[in-house]
Amino acid sequence: QDEELFIPVISKGFQHQFWQAVNQGAEQAAEEFGVRVTFEGPDNESQVDKQMDMLAAALANNPDAIGFAALDSQAAIPLLRQAQEAGVPVVAFDSGVDSDIPVATAATDNKAAAAMAADKMAELIGGSGQVAVVAHDQTSRTGVDRRDGFVDRMEAEYPDVEIVAVEYGGGDHLRSTEITRALLAAHPDLDGIFGTNEGSAIGVVNGVRESGQEGITIVGYDSGKAQTDAIREGLMAGAITQNPVGIGYETVRAAVAAARGEEVEGDIDTGFYWYDQSNIDDQEIQAVLYD
Amino acid sequence: MTAVDTTTAPRPSRRGTAHQKLLAFASLIALVIGFSLASPNFFQVSNIMAILQATSVNGVLAIGATLIIITGGIDLSIGTLMTFCAVMTGVVLTWLGAPLIFGVVAAIGTGALSGLVSGTFVAKMKIPPFIATLGMMLILKGLSLVVTGTRPIYFNDTPGFDLISRGSLIGWVLPGFPVPNGVLILFLVAGFAAWILSRTVLGRYTFALGSNEEAVRLSGVNADAWKMAIYALSGAIVGIGGLLIASRLNSAQPALGLGYELEAIAAVVIGGTSLAGGRGTILGTLIGALIMAVLTNGLRVLSVAPEWQTVVTGGIIIVAVYADQLRRGKT
Amino acid sequence: MTAVDTTTAPRPSRRGTAHQKLLAFASLIALVIGFSLASPNFFQVSNIMAILQATSVNGVLAIGATLIIITGGIDLSIGTLMTFCAVMTGVVLTWLGAPLIFGVVAAIGTGALSGLVSGTFVAKMKIPPFIATLGMMLILKGLSLVVTGTRPIYFNDTPGFDLISRGSLIGWVLPGFPVPNGVLILFLVAGFAAWILSRTVLGRYTFALGSNEEAVRLSGVNADAWKMAIYALSGAIVGIGGLLIASRLNSAQPALGLGYELEAIAAVVIGGTSLAGGRGTILGTLIGALIMAVLTNGLRVLSVAPEWQTVVTGGIIIVAVYADQLRRGKT
Amino acid sequence: MRHSSLGGGAMTRLVRMEGIDKVFPGVKALDAVDFDLLAGEVHALMGENGAGKSTLMKCLSGVYQPDGGRILIDGKPVSLPTPRSAQDQGIGIIHQELALMRDLTVAQNIWIGREPRKSFGRLDEAKLNADAAAIFDGMNVKMDPRTPVSSLTIARQQMVEIAKALSYRSRVLIMDEPTAALNDTEIAELFAIIRRLRSEGVGIIYISHKMDEIRQISDRVTVMRDGTYVDTVAAADTPIERIIAMMVGREIQHSDIAIPDLSGAETALEVIDVSRGAELKNISFDLKQGEILGFAGLMGAGRTELARAIFGAEPIDRGEIRVHGKPVRIASPSDAVRKGIGYLSEDRKQFGLALGLDVRANIGLPSMGRHSDRMGRINEGKLSEVARSYIDMLRIRTPHDAQEVRLLSGGNQQKVVIAKWLLRDCDILIFDEPTRGIDVGAKAEIYRLLADLAKRGKAIIVISSELPEVLRVSHRIAVMCEGRLTGILPGGARQEEIVALATKREGKTAA
């Protein structure tokens, strides 16, 4: 290992806090293992082909291993195969890649996490009532999984809870705010709203705050200062957080190991957590929050 | 018979501007009535306030766009400039801890400066506005991320900042009429822009440049300088939009803004301003922005499936502009 | 000396179109050399192929956009139309299980039809192209989601579909020269479009409409019909782009496409086509698309931070067009 | 011979241009041209289309920078880098190509750049309109200063340009073909204004292709040919023929019209009771093959409207049009051309030319079908060949057939429009102001050409605001007034008869 290892990390985005936290974890690991890491991702989670171009450019740089969060794993297979042929190990992260090419996967089970949000929501509104979802994306893997995880669990376990609407704000804070206000107008008896990522959740908080309506239970996803503040203030009941820093760290750690020809663990579950006013200051939770 | 007589030939009735505004207004009213009939939840004070609030940012951006479009230009950097102005406000207020008013100055100043840069590209370097502002759109988008380190800046330490858009001065004076300040600011900006356009030299040159730039130049006017001034003014107005969105989100979100420019331009054109330049009104733009906001809100209140919302919005934009064409008797 | 003599005055060098292309080409070469010096990994066969592959979709879209822009129009629906065409291919091939060729027909046919609709809006209903295609952009975006039920359609059951873009016919004939079929198709489309523009009546009218539509109409030409034909042709070309992207991703991704139109238009303008209409070349557009692809790829290979990539791209778009203006001696 | 007899007098010399050169890509537009202007004189600048008149004046008004030579004002060399700097030197210009802002009102156009202001950059709209009204009063023209320019006809726009130029109160006033779009009464008004300015000591440079005007108004005449200075002469003691000879450098053949016997000719076009709104009222006439029907009338009489209606460019409310005896429905210009009707518009810039395209493409525009194969491939060689033949025939001054039309002089652009309709070879041709901006030599050619076309059996309508022109070419003369056809006179009618019909209002007889 005389030469510094080079590990490009291709994520699903870079502008969101979540991805920045992943980046942070990756950089932590890079420093620890003395490798060089680059981090990039497309502007939004629909740009499947842009991600392909990024992967192609990364491969051109003769990397020692690659971290990759596939927007669409099927579409990526030819390039992944190319990596495999070139002897470049691939570590999948965030959501998995439906293929045996990646040597390891560091991911959150988004569906299970969203199902947990549904459980909490149902509990908080007393097992019955009307609930709406402000999702961040209608087609991306994370958007679909979180929506479905939430909706399916509600339908399966809580027959008295009605999902009255699912709207998509693209993770844009302002659009999600606008959506929330329309939802509040359209459903005067609404009890709770689930925002499926940081931007959506903050938008929901904003919209509810602006409308001045009381008694809406808000459940969020991911962290960021606005969400933790809202939870402390009591505006938001609680949220699911993943462990983005851990994801980034584990991805790079596995990549380094694979590049050095060491044994790596195939499935690295980085976990998810529910946090609310009661546990937000716990050390375990604080470790996975970012702002 | 002298030449004088020939000029008294029957003249075609001027195509009434009053009439024009009436029609855009009619579309708006039709939409409102339609949605009200379709859902009892639509025409409620709180929802109307939501719609007005939703109009505020896009409305201000659209007013900025109107100025540029009347000169015959276009501005694709509106959305990301808005964000960049919000970011600069955050830098000044949160990072430097300066008093509120400096944040306002920072937003408007950043907007004006960036507008001036775009204006220089267009006027001095003769880069087509579409490209100059496309480039600016990317530059500003990147800069927002660079400056913030891709992290939002929160205004929690600046008390009162969120009141800029959310408070209600009017509601304070006239309880029961809780018009948010954001909307008040929209109308103030609209009034100011309308005044500039109709009463000042700058406004005159805005129309003149859009009508025939070469003629303006041949008349000995320093066309470049005036054009740059218009771009700077438009940028300053976009800066106010940045202030409004920052206040509404109580934070500067660096990744926001892409796509807002098309919404603003759509509002402008629905309001009857010609993309060819030389013609347009602020009142029309306001109505256009309201139409967009009512449409978006109404479709959501009706719980139309999101993908169909997109389709219907696209269709209505086309229909609204077509109605405008029909009225002008172009087809 | 009679007036007749003056018409045979020494023939000046025609304001060199050759020269023009040379300059845009020079920018391209400069970029390539710069990146090659900056990183040894840039100028490698595999990376060059990656760049060419990345050019193929945007290049085809940009060629479609070139036709519209020469008529003095603009097409914002390119990106979402590309996606819609890919989706319709998916419907035909995967859902209906039709043979490959029908997928190709579906993509091109959908594109042509949609182009015809846009063309009708513009030519017959006199809706400004910016707005007509903005509406179409939203409509098509929504329709792609509606048709697919927001899920991608995979082409796993259509063997050979991915070869449309990924295979290499050239590499098969000339091993060691593995130019992907996508690139081959790009060049075929470019050749065809260039032929249309320079040699056919349709091409002549494309330029004429962009130069002075009213004069074309008053020359007894059925301007509306020709314009619609151009929009349909452009749509068909975008359909080929849809085919290419579907083949590259071996799937039809219904949410893709927004924003691609601006990239395509940027390529067109960098290539020297005037947004005012009446002037432009396909070769220029090709070079413009290559410049964009080299730039994006090169910055990535250099591991420039993504936010700075955006800033630099914006800056280079402006500089490239400014260089073009300087050469034309406009400033 | 360079210095005119007037030059040495007591009058002050306002402008002196010495050895001015100007080169455009492919064209040496000016080659060492000298010119001078005295206070209180009208100095006519003459030359064929493309001789360089407009270019010289653009150098004097700060639009172009000369490549060589110098300009002296009041004897002092000056540089005029911008239109503004020329204005500051007291030089005003009416450009040949109208340069108005269509979306602004008349008054706003006139005062652009010099708006009366109140505090805070606010406009004083009332003063603006009042000042504009005062200028029109002084011109004896009735015009509402609040009218948007876009609703004015070309002639009215020309009036606005003149008013604008006057508003500068310049010491030097350049008029580049100000009368090209005006009728006789308006020209008379303009001349009155010019004479008044001259008496006030203003120096006026006057460009026109109308020879009779030169006689009437100018003191000295400078002639240019092919970008070079030819001579400056006193107008009073130089016969027009001499000036023409200096301009063209060759003889011009005049041919008098012979009115053919068309009794046996087939009727090509019948217009029956065509009406639209207030613009066209119950118009009926017919036109035979081989006939040239002139249309006379005052500005706004509705001749252009009628032509556009026949051509399908504008709808008609009522009435019928028959071509070769068959009733036809013409809903668009393409219908009209298919039926064999061609229309040459009076406004070449807006309606006649694709300025960004080359000469060849413009000439070929209506005839693409005939120069392409079934697959739509253009036969470039053939097209270029015919384009060149028309360039020669009409003496279009262009370096080659691939020159952008926008770079040609105004008159040469007009010839391109003519060429395009000649090439289309329609049976029925409507020429609206075909010689606007065209020099004497070329005019004669065009008159001959019209006669030739008629001889070959074409049916031709010529709309012209120049009575001598109508009289010169027409076999019959139709006269319109306020949207009505007030009468059709035989060729060779007297001018007074035409004027009487042109002013014959509804319900009254001519004043």
Ligand SMILES: Nc1ncnc2c1ncn2[C@@H]1O[C@H](COP(=O)(O)OP(=O)(O)OP(=O)(O)O)[C@@H](O)[C@H]1O
């Ligand atoms: N910008 C330009 N670029 C190239 N050539 C030009 C340009 N402007 C004028 N020319 C050429 O210069 C010559 C002189 O043109 P100019 O307009 O001065 O003629 P003119 O005497 O005013 O003719 P007309 O009587 O037709 O108006 C013409 O051959 C014309 O084609």
Ligand SMILES: Nc1ncnc2c1ncn2[C@@H]1O[C@H](COP(=O)(O)OP(=O)(O)OP(=O)(O)O)[C@@H](O)[C@H]1O
């Ligand atoms: N002085 C005027 N003021 C306002 N409108 C006018 C005036 N003159 C003409 N028009 C408009 O133009 C119409 C007819 O003009 P048209 O161009 O057909 O006349 P023309 O006989 O061709 O005269 P010319 O082309 O010389 O102006 C009128 O019915 C009127 O609508």
Ligand SMILES: [Mg+2]
């Ligand atoms: Mg001239």
Ligand SMILES: [Mg+2]
């Ligand atoms: Mg006329």
